[in-house]
Amino acid sequence: MKMPTTLNSENSGNPLHALARALGVEARGDGGPCAVCGESPFETACTMKALGNMFNRWSRLASPGVNAICEGCKYATGGHSSRKPRPVRMTSFVIECGKFNVLQQADWWELLNKRPDKPFVASWATSRKKQHMLHAGWSGDGIWRIGADERCIVFEHREDVMAAVVALRDIGARKGHIASGHYPPKLLTAHRKTIETAELALAEFRQKSMALDLIVYALPVDYDNKTMADRETSMPLPPSDHTAIELLADIAFGSSFRVDQGIRFWGGYFESRIKRFSRLPLPDALSNLMGEVGTGVTSAGAVSKRLAAMDTAEMNAVSESIRARTTLLHALAFEQMKEKRGTK
Numbered sequence: 001m002k003m004p005t006t007l008n009s010e011n012s013g014n015p016l017h018a019l020a021r022a023l024g025v026e027a028r029g030d031g032g033p034c035a036v037c038g039e040s041p042f043e044t045a046c047t048m049k050a051l052g053n054m055f056n057r058w059s060r061l062a063s064p065g066v067n068a069i070c071e072g073c074k075y076a077t078g079g080h081s082s083r084k085p086r087p088v089r090m091t092s093f094v095i096e097c098g099k100f101n102v103l104q105q106a107d108w109w110e111l112l113n114k115r116p117d118k119p120f121v122a123s124w125a126t127s128r129k130k131q132h133m134l135h136a137g138w139s140g141d142g143i144w145r146i147g148a149d150e151r152c153i154v155f156e157h158r159e160d161v162m163a164a165v166v167a168l169r170d171i172g173a174r175k176g177h178i179a180s181g182h183y184p185p186k187l188l189t190a191h192r193k194t195i196e197t198a199e200l201a202l203a204e205f206r207q208k209s210m211a212l213d214l215i216v217y218a219l220p221v222d223y224d225n226k227t228m229a230d231r232e233t234s235m236p237l238p239p240s241d242h243t244a245i246e247l248l249a250d251i252a253f254g255s256s257f258r259v260d261q262g263i264r265f266w267g268g269y270f271e272s273r274i275k276r277f278s279r280l281p282l283p284d285a286l287s288n289l290m291g292e293v294g295t296g297v298t299s300a301g302a303v304s305k306r307l308a309a310m311d312t313a314e315m316n317a318v319s320e321s322i323r324a325r326t327t328l329l330h331a332l333a334f335e336q337m338k339e340k341r342g343t344k
């Protein structure tokens with residue numbers, strides 16, 4: 001099986017091998033086929049079991065048919081949370097000139113603003129739980145290919161976008177406002193011109209999956225006396241986002257596919273289906289989605305009930321929310337469903 005093109009760039013080799021080397025894994029023997037990276041220069045004596053139950057990116061295996069993994073992938077993707085240093089899945093990192101460096105949140109802004117002359121591999125431990133490094137590609141020449149939990153975040157460096165984000169921060173917009181494009185009325189009234197100008201630069205960027213989320217995550221903010229967590233959790237989402245989350249959680253809750261294959265379901269299957277149908281009018285999108293994931297009658301009934309209580313404008317707003325913030329709403333639906341399952 002071919003590696004996805006985002007994982008390779010010319011002459012730079014497989015980013016996973018660069019990662020393993022930077023972590024100090026030495027190539028011994030002849031190498032061979034590896035389920036995770038495809039073809040490995042490292043020893044491939046371990047079976048798939050060596051990945052352990054912390055591995056949750058089964059859809060990203062380069063050679064799913066191979067029952068062997070290499071020493072490099074074993075070390076780079078696995079490891080218990082008690083390991084010192086911490087497993088890579090819990091760590092954002094950059095590899096430059098063969099060196100592995102941990103990236104703290106504060107380091108990202110500088111990284112995203114510089115134009116390095118040499119290619120590098122960077123990856124964002126979005127949830128600190130998943131094998132984000134499997135999505136990392138080579139960045140350089142003003143093109144970023146940053147690994148993240150669910151995808152490779154690919155975007156071009158744009159000074160106008162970075163400046164727009166800073167301008168919004170400087171008028172007091174919070175990270176959640178910038179990421180969602182929804183600003184409180186007070187702020188809109190006071191700074192309409194600034195917001196409109198900034199949004200012009202951001203409009204196209206919002207279509208690039210997760211790029212703006214990463215930039216906003218990296219944006220340095222002076223928090224006065226509030227901690228980051230306080231601010232992040234107090235971000236208000238627009239009401240249509242909440243409705244979208246409820247609907248998606250209902251659909252997931254009743255899905256027979258989820259019951260059978262929870263890891264695959266939450267590991268990209270559900271999200272890709274949400275995306276696939278998101279251009280349809282809301283009732284059609286949801287009914288297609290329910291068909292695809294095998295949502296049972298009880299949950300389907302709950303969804304119809306919610307839809308029946310909405311007018312067209314509300315439905316359009318929910319569709320728009322789902323399209324604009326698929327990844328975020330998918331993640332929040334997961335949280336919501338966990339709570340739901342806990343109470344039933």
Ligand SMILES: [Zn+2]
Binds near residue numbers: 074
């Ligand atoms: Zn490997």
